[in-house]
Amino acid sequence: MHIPPWLWYSILTVLAWGVVGILQKLSTNYISAESSLIWLVVGFLLLEPFFYPGPAVLHYTKLNLTYAIVSGLLNALGAWALFAALKGGGKASIVAPLTALYPVVVIVLVPLILHESVSRLQWAGVACSLIAVVLLSA
Amino acid sequence: MSLLKQMRNASWFWYSMICVLCWGAWALLSKLGSQEIPPDTMQFLFTIGTVPVGLVLLIARRGKLEKSPRGIAYGILNGVLSGIGGLALFAAYHTNGNTTLITAAAALYPMITVVLAITILRERFRPIQALGLFFAAIAIVIFSL
Incomplete structure:
Protein backbone atom coordinates (compact mmCIF):
# COMPACT_ATOMS: atom_id res chain seq x y z
CA MET A 1 0.00 0.00 0.00
CA HIS A 2 1.53 3.26 -1.15
CA ILE A 3 -0.37 6.35 -0.11
CA PRO A 4 0.07 9.02 -2.80
CA PRO A 5 0.64 12.67 -1.73
CA TRP A 6 -2.85 13.75 -2.88
CA LEU A 7 -4.41 11.17 -0.55
CA TRP A 8 -2.37 12.41 2.45
CA TYR A 9 -3.61 15.95 1.79
CA SER A 10 -7.18 14.68 1.34
CA ILE A 11 -6.95 12.79 4.65
CA LEU A 12 -5.87 16.05 6.34
CA THR A 13 -8.97 17.71 4.82
CA VAL A 14 -11.16 14.86 6.08
CA LEU A 15 -9.73 15.23 9.62
CA ALA A 16 -10.11 19.04 9.74
CA TRP A 17 -13.60 19.12 8.18
CA GLY A 18 -14.69 16.14 10.30
CA VAL A 19 -13.99 18.20 13.44
CA VAL A 20 -15.73 21.19 11.78
CA GLY A 21 -18.88 19.04 11.48
CA ILE A 22 -18.95 18.78 15.28
CA LEU A 23 -18.14 22.47 15.82
CA GLN A 24 -20.89 23.48 13.40
CA LYS A 25 -23.34 21.53 15.50
CA LEU A 26 -22.02 23.03 18.74
CA SER A 27 -22.15 26.59 17.39
CA THR A 28 -25.75 26.26 16.14
CA ASN A 29 -26.69 25.06 19.64
CA TYR A 30 -25.95 28.62 20.79
CA ILE A 31 -26.37 30.88 17.73
CA SER A 32 -28.41 30.89 14.50
CA ALA A 33 -27.24 29.29 11.27
CA GLU A 34 -26.70 32.71 9.65
CA SER A 35 -24.60 33.94 12.56
CA SER A 36 -22.59 30.72 12.37
CA LEU A 37 -21.81 31.48 8.72
CA ILE A 38 -20.81 35.07 9.55
CA TRP A 39 -18.40 33.91 12.29
CA LEU A 40 -17.11 31.21 9.95
CA VAL A 41 -16.06 33.98 7.54
CA VAL A 42 -14.42 35.82 10.47
CA GLY A 43 -12.44 32.63 11.20
CA PHE A 44 -11.37 32.47 7.54
CA LEU A 45 -10.25 36.11 7.74
CA LEU A 46 -8.09 35.38 10.83
CA LEU A 47 -5.98 33.09 8.63
CA GLU A 48 -5.49 35.70 5.89
CA PRO A 49 -2.25 37.25 7.30
CA PHE A 50 -0.59 33.80 7.15
CA PHE A 51 -1.57 33.27 3.52
CA TYR A 52 -1.03 36.83 2.25
CA PRO A 53 0.71 36.34 -1.12
CA GLY A 54 1.89 39.95 -1.59
CA PRO A 55 2.15 41.54 -5.05
CA ALA A 56 3.22 38.13 -6.48
CA VAL A 57 -0.48 37.31 -6.73
CA LEU A 58 -0.76 39.60 -9.76
CA HIS A 59 1.51 37.30 -11.76
CA TYR A 60 -1.11 34.59 -12.00
CA THR A 61 -3.51 34.55 -14.93
CA LYS A 62 -6.70 36.56 -14.41
CA LEU A 63 -8.83 33.53 -15.23
CA ASN A 64 -7.30 31.41 -12.45
CA LEU A 65 -7.56 34.28 -9.96
CA THR A 66 -11.25 34.54 -10.86
CA TYR A 67 -11.73 30.78 -10.39
CA ALA A 68 -10.20 31.00 -6.91
CA ILE A 69 -12.38 33.91 -5.74
CA VAL A 70 -15.59 32.56 -7.33
CA SER A 71 -14.92 29.18 -5.69
CA GLY A 72 -15.10 30.91 -2.28
CA LEU A 73 -18.28 32.74 -3.26
CA LEU A 74 -19.96 29.51 -4.44
CA ASN A 75 -18.87 27.62 -1.35
CA ALA A 76 -20.47 30.21 0.94
CA LEU A 77 -23.60 30.41 -1.26
CA GLY A 78 -23.90 26.61 -1.07
CA ALA A 79 -23.71 26.76 2.73
CA TRP A 80 -26.39 29.44 2.69
CA ALA A 81 -28.67 27.27 0.50
CA LEU A 82 -28.09 24.39 2.93
CA PHE A 83 -29.24 26.54 5.85
CA ALA A 84 -32.24 27.70 3.79
CA ALA A 85 -33.15 24.06 3.04
CA LEU A 86 -33.03 23.19 6.73
CA LYS A 87 -35.06 26.28 7.66
CA GLY A 88 -37.56 25.62 4.83
CA GLY A 89 -38.73 22.45 6.53
CA GLY A 90 -36.18 20.00 5.16
CA LYS A 91 -35.29 17.26 7.62
CA ALA A 92 -31.59 17.20 8.47
CA SER A 93 -31.64 13.41 7.98
CA ILE A 94 -32.62 13.94 4.31
CA VAL A 95 -30.97 17.28 3.46
CA ALA A 96 -27.51 16.29 4.81
CA PRO A 97 -27.11 13.08 2.72
CA LEU A 98 -28.64 14.81 -0.31
CA THR A 99 -26.19 17.73 -0.22
CA ALA A 100 -23.28 15.36 0.49
CA LEU A 101 -23.72 14.17 -3.11
CA TYR A 102 -21.97 17.26 -4.53
CA PRO A 103 -19.00 15.15 -5.81
CA VAL A 104 -21.45 13.76 -8.39
CA VAL A 105 -21.45 17.19 -10.10
CA VAL A 106 -17.65 17.03 -10.30
CA ILE A 107 -17.70 13.44 -11.56
CA VAL A 108 -20.12 14.39 -14.36
CA LEU A 109 -18.22 17.55 -15.38
CA VAL A 110 -14.59 16.35 -15.17
CA PRO A 111 -14.60 14.41 -18.48
CA LEU A 112 -15.98 17.51 -20.24
CA ILE A 113 -13.43 19.94 -18.79
CA LEU A 114 -10.29 18.02 -17.81
CA HIS A 115 -8.56 15.17 -19.60
CA GLU A 116 -8.32 12.67 -16.78
CA SER A 117 -9.18 9.00 -16.73
CA VAL A 118 -10.40 6.86 -13.86
CA SER A 119 -9.78 3.10 -13.80
CA ARG A 120 -12.56 0.59 -13.12
CA LEU A 121 -11.21 -0.18 -9.66
CA GLN A 122 -11.03 3.54 -8.88
CA TRP A 123 -14.66 3.94 -10.01
CA ALA A 124 -15.53 1.24 -7.45
CA GLY A 125 -13.72 3.35 -4.85
CA VAL A 126 -15.67 6.46 -5.88
CA ALA A 127 -18.95 4.49 -5.65
CA CYS A 128 -17.97 3.24 -2.16
CA SER A 129 -17.17 6.77 -0.99
CA LEU A 130 -20.51 8.14 -2.27
CA ILE A 131 -22.41 5.29 -0.57
CA ALA A 132 -20.38 5.90 2.61
CA VAL A 133 -21.12 9.64 2.66
CA VAL A 134 -24.87 9.11 2.19
CA LEU A 135 -25.01 6.41 4.91
CA LEU A 136 -22.89 8.49 7.31
CA SER A 137 -24.99 11.64 6.93
CA ALA A 138 -28.31 9.79 7.07
CA MET B 1 -44.12 8.39 -7.14
CA SER B 2 -45.94 10.61 -4.65
CA LEU B 3 -42.69 11.02 -2.71
CA LEU B 4 -40.96 12.36 -5.82
CA LYS B 5 -43.85 14.74 -6.41
CA GLN B 6 -43.66 15.87 -2.80
CA MET B 7 -39.94 16.52 -3.16
CA ARG B 8 -40.39 18.55 -6.35
CA ASN B 9 -42.92 20.79 -4.64
CA ALA B 10 -40.83 21.38 -1.51
CA SER B 11 -38.62 24.46 -1.31
CA TRP B 12 -36.05 22.59 0.80
CA PHE B 13 -35.48 20.15 -2.05
CA TRP B 14 -34.59 22.93 -4.47
CA TYR B 15 -32.41 24.69 -1.89
CA SER B 16 -30.57 21.37 -1.44
CA MET B 17 -30.09 21.11 -5.20
CA ILE B 18 -28.73 24.69 -5.28
CA CYS B 19 -26.30 23.65 -2.53
CA VAL B 20 -25.17 20.57 -4.49
CA LEU B 21 -24.61 22.64 -7.66
CA CYS B 22 -22.75 25.40 -5.79
CA TRP B 23 -20.47 22.94 -3.98
CA GLY B 24 -19.87 20.91 -7.13
CA ALA B 25 -18.86 24.08 -8.97
CA TRP B 26 -16.76 25.18 -5.99
CA ALA B 27 -14.76 21.92 -6.07
CA LEU B 28 -14.25 22.10 -9.82
CA LEU B 29 -13.15 25.77 -9.80
CA SER B 30 -10.80 24.96 -6.88
CA LYS B 31 -9.16 22.35 -9.08
CA LEU B 32 -8.91 24.65 -12.09
CA GLY B 33 -7.39 27.49 -10.06
CA SER B 34 -5.01 25.11 -8.25
CA GLN B 35 -3.41 24.03 -11.51
CA GLU B 36 -1.47 27.29 -11.46
CA ILE B 37 -1.96 28.93 -8.05
CA PRO B 38 -0.30 27.41 -4.92
CA PRO B 39 -2.55 26.27 -1.99
CA ASP B 40 -1.91 29.17 0.43
CA THR B 41 -2.71 31.79 -2.21
CA MET B 42 -5.81 29.79 -3.25
CA GLN B 43 -7.06 29.85 0.36
CA PHE B 44 -6.33 33.61 0.55
CA LEU B 45 -8.40 34.27 -2.60
CA PHE B 46 -11.14 31.79 -1.59
CA THR B 47 -11.70 33.77 1.63
CA ILE B 48 -12.09 37.01 -0.32
CA GLY B 49 -14.90 35.26 -2.21
CA THR B 50 -16.71 34.23 1.00
CA VAL B 51 -16.75 37.78 2.43
CA PRO B 52 -19.67 39.16 0.29
CA VAL B 53 -21.95 36.32 1.45
CA GLY B 54 -21.07 37.01 5.10
CA LEU B 55 -21.69 40.74 4.55
CA VAL B 56 -25.10 40.18 2.89
CA LEU B 57 -26.18 38.01 5.84
CA LEU B 58 -24.88 40.62 8.29
CA ILE B 59 -26.87 43.37 6.52
CA ALA B 60 -29.98 41.14 6.31
CA ARG B 61 -29.78 40.75 10.10
CA ARG B 62 -29.18 44.52 10.46
CA GLY B 63 -25.92 43.76 12.24
CA LYS B 64 -27.73 42.03 15.09
CA LEU B 65 -25.82 38.93 16.17
CA GLU B 66 -26.44 36.78 19.22
CA LYS B 67 -24.02 37.59 22.03
CA SER B 68 -23.17 34.03 22.96
CA PRO B 69 -19.41 33.81 23.63
CA ARG B 70 -19.51 30.02 23.21
CA GLY B 71 -21.44 30.19 19.94
CA ILE B 72 -19.07 32.85 18.59
CA ALA B 73 -15.97 30.91 19.69
CA TYR B 74 -17.20 27.70 18.02
CA GLY B 75 -18.14 29.70 14.91
CA ILE B 76 -14.70 31.30 14.58
CA LEU B 77 -12.92 28.01 15.30
CA ASN B 78 -15.06 26.56 12.51
CA GLY B 79 -13.60 29.09 10.10
CA VAL B 80 -10.00 28.46 11.20
CA LEU B 81 -10.30 24.67 10.89
CA SER B 82 -12.31 24.90 7.64
CA GLY B 83 -9.55 27.09 6.25
CA ILE B 84 -6.86 24.57 7.20
CA GLY B 85 -8.92 21.76 5.65
CA GLY B 86 -9.44 23.87 2.54
CA LEU B 87 -5.71 24.58 2.32
CA ALA B 88 -5.03 20.83 2.35
CA LEU B 89 -7.65 20.28 -0.36
CA PHE B 90 -6.05 22.96 -2.55
CA ALA B 91 -2.69 21.25 -1.93
CA ALA B 92 -4.21 17.93 -3.04
CA TYR B 93 -5.53 19.49 -6.26
CA HIS B 94 -2.18 21.25 -6.77
CA THR B 95 -0.33 17.86 -6.84
CA ASN B 96 -2.07 17.16 -10.16
CA GLY B 97 -3.68 14.04 -8.66
CA ASN B 98 -6.94 12.78 -10.15
CA THR B 99 -9.73 15.34 -9.60
CA THR B 100 -12.53 12.78 -9.30
CA LEU B 101 -10.64 10.73 -6.69
CA ILE B 102 -9.53 13.75 -4.64
CA THR B 103 -13.08 15.17 -4.55
CA ALA B 104 -14.56 11.80 -3.57
CA ALA B 105 -11.89 11.18 -0.89
CA ALA B 106 -12.16 14.67 0.66
CA ALA B 107 -15.97 14.32 0.82
Missing part, protein backbone atom coordinates in the same frame (compact mmCIF):
# COMPACT_ATOMS: atom_id res chain seq x y z
CA LEU B 108 -15.49 11.43 3.30
CA TYR B 109 -15.16 13.89 6.20
CA PRO B 110 -18.53 12.86 7.79
CA MET B 111 -16.78 9.67 8.93
CA ILE B 112 -14.76 11.72 11.43
CA THR B 113 -17.83 13.75 12.45
CA VAL B 114 -19.80 10.56 13.14
CA VAL B 115 -17.01 9.02 15.24
CA LEU B 116 -16.56 12.26 17.24
CA ALA B 117 -20.33 12.70 17.69
CA ILE B 118 -20.51 9.23 19.23
CA THR B 119 -17.37 9.49 21.41
CA ILE B 120 -17.50 13.18 22.45
CA LEU B 121 -21.14 14.25 22.14
CA ARG B 122 -22.28 10.77 23.26
CA GLU B 123 -24.78 10.51 20.41
CA ARG B 124 -26.40 7.15 19.91
CA PHE B 125 -24.55 4.82 17.59
CA ARG B 126 -26.70 3.55 14.71
CA PRO B 127 -25.97 0.40 12.65
CA ILE B 128 -26.32 2.35 9.38
CA GLN B 129 -23.34 4.48 10.45
CA ALA B 130 -21.20 1.36 10.92
CA LEU B 131 -22.10 0.38 7.36
CA GLY B 132 -21.10 3.89 6.23
CA LEU B 133 -17.71 3.63 7.99
CA PHE B 134 -17.20 0.22 6.34
CA PHE B 135 -17.74 1.66 2.85
CA ALA B 136 -15.50 4.65 3.67
CA ALA B 137 -12.70 2.29 4.71
CA ILE B 138 -13.02 0.30 1.46
CA ALA B 139 -12.90 3.55 -0.56
CA ILE B 140 -9.70 4.74 1.16
CA VAL B 141 -8.01 1.35 0.70
CA ILE B 142 -8.89 1.34 -3.03
CA PHE B 143 -7.62 4.93 -3.42
CA SER B 144 -4.27 3.99 -1.83
CA LEU B 145 -3.69 0.98 -4.11
